[in-house]
Amino acid sequence: GRKEQAMRQWMHHVEATQKVVLDSAQVRQAFQMAGREYEIAFFSTRDTSLVKKIGQPMVETPEIFDQVFQQISGDSAAPQRQVKWRDPENPQVHQALFSCTPRIGMVLPPIQIDEEDYLFVKILGWSDEMAMTERQKQERLTRVNEKLTQFNATTIWNQRVADIMRGKRMDFDAEVFQQLSELFFSVYFRTDEQRRQQLSAKVWDNEEPAFYQSLRNMPMAEFMEKPFFKVGDDVWTVDRFRKELISHPLVFRDRQMPSTEFAAQFRLAVADLVRDYYVSQEAYRNGYEEVNLVKRDEAMWKDAYLALYHRTQYLKSVGETRNFTQNYHDILQQDLNSYIRELQKKYYKKIEMDFDAFEAIALTSIDMLAKQPDQPFKYLVPNFPILTSEHLIDYIAKGK
Numbered sequence: 001g002r003k004e005q006a007m008r009q010w011m012h013h014v015e016a017t018q019k020v021v022l023d024s025a026q027v028r029q030a031f032q033m034a035g036r037e038y039e040i041a042f043f044s045t046r047d048t049s050l051v052k053k054i055g056q057p058m059v060e061t062p063e064i065f066d067q068v069f070q071q072i073s074g075d076s077a078a079p080q081r082q083v084k085w086r087d088p089e090n091p092q093v094h095q096a097l098f099s100c101t102p103r104i105g106m107v108l109p110p111i112q113i114d115e116e117d118y119l120f121v122k123i124l125g126w127s128d129e130m131a132m133t134e135r136q137k138q139e140r141l142t143r144v145n146e147k148l149t150q151f152n153a154t155t156i157w158n159q160r161v162a163d164i165m166r167g168k169r170m171d172f173d174a175e176v177f178q179q180l181s182e183l184f185f186s187v188y189f190r191t192d193e194q195r196r197q198q199l200s201a202k203v204w205d206n207e208e209p210a211f212y213q214s215l216r217n218m219p220m221a222e223f224m225e226k227p228f229f230k231v232g233d234d235v236w237t238v239d240r241f242r243k244e245l246i247s248h249p250l251v252f253r254d255r256q257m258p259s260t261e262f263a264a265q266f267r268l269a270v271a272d273l274v275r276d277y278y279v280s281q282e283a284y285r286n287g288y289e290e291v292n293l294v295k296r297d298e299a300m301w302k303d304a305y306l307a308l309y310h311r312t313q314y315l316k317s318v319g320e321t322r323n324f325t326q327n328y329h330d331i332l333q334q335d336l337n338s339y340i341r342e343l344q345k346k347y348y349k350k351i352e353m354d355f356d357a358f359e360a361i362a363l364t365s366i367d368m369l370a371k372q373p374d375q376p377f378k379y380l381v382p383n384f385p386i387l388t389s390e391h392l393i394d395y396i397a398k399g400k
């Protein structure tokens with residue numbers, strides 16, 4: 001699963017990012033806007049008939065913005081927020097805001113932010129931060145180039161994926177869809193709202209025991225053979241979906257969804273899994289599994305999992321049954337430090353390190369763990385298992 005994700009990301013880099021050629025006029029325009037910060041009021045709806053009915057009238061008569069919001073939500077005033085040019089905003093929202101000639105109080109035309117959601121935005125005000133010094137100008141230009149490259153790469157990539165998926169229509173079995181939707185609903189909404197907020201990341205990172213338990217508890221063998229959906233003539237049984245799910249955890253586009261929208265979001269998450277499956281097949285056809293970056297990423301995660309597995313097996317072999325996270329200091333002192341020293345003595349002749357390169361590494365004191373929230377596997381690097389509390393490296397020979 002992680003290998004395929006790395007392949008898709010490399011494919012995006014080669015077939016989208018590297019193909020971007022920025023237009024100088026676009027760069028100049030973006031540079032002028034890159035210090036802008038809007039104050040906006042906003043609300044969204046999935047009612048397409050409402051969008052068609054009141055979209056243009058609100059643009060022409062901005063005063064009815066609050067009235068429409070009150071009719072939809074029952075609240076007195078729409079939520080407000082600040083939006084900066086450099087924020088990681090939805091591309092459609094960014095384009096609508098930062099390509100317009102703003103007026104205080106104006107309402108933008110409805111912005112379609114995905115297949116079913118439309119956003120209404122009212123501009124309350126804005127400010128512009130100027131880049132004065134040469135350093136500020138250079139930093140801003142770098143940010144502009146990076147963001148425009150990202151946006152243009154996304155457009156190229158979306159077209160590439162559309163080409164791969166052209167002619168592939170998904171047809172769900174209604175009864176099986178309902179059964180699986182109810183099963184996953186019970187996992188996602190198994191707690192009250194506050195606990196769900198704390199646990200949801202673990203559930204969908206495929207790290208929560210309840211997630212695995214739900215897969216194991218899928219009812220009876222005959223159900224596993226039922227068709228869940230078809231993509232053309234390609235039939236996906238429940239069992240095939242289950243196996244694919246283990247290597248590609250579901251990614252929900254709206255992680256704060258109300259319970260009434262779960263079935264729709266579940267359908268979209270399954271569709272995204274299928275999309276990634278076919279993109280991965282294209283990546284294999286292009287030989288991206290042989291790319292060094294992909295191989296290194298795969299090896300890194302494999303090393304981390306093997307280390308964790310071996311640590312667990314060793315502690316079991318010496319009768320250590322305490323929870324490692326809660327008792328790691330005592331377990332290191334009593335069980336692991338001596339074991340690691342024995343391994344160091346056994347293998348020190350085979351271990352070399354480039355000490356010059358090691359000393360050149362600049363470390364920060366800030367704890368940081370990079371995540372990709374829109375990916376099936378969210379962490380860029382593994383949290384390698386703690387194996388020892390000792391820091392001497394005299395078991396390593398100097399090498400290049």
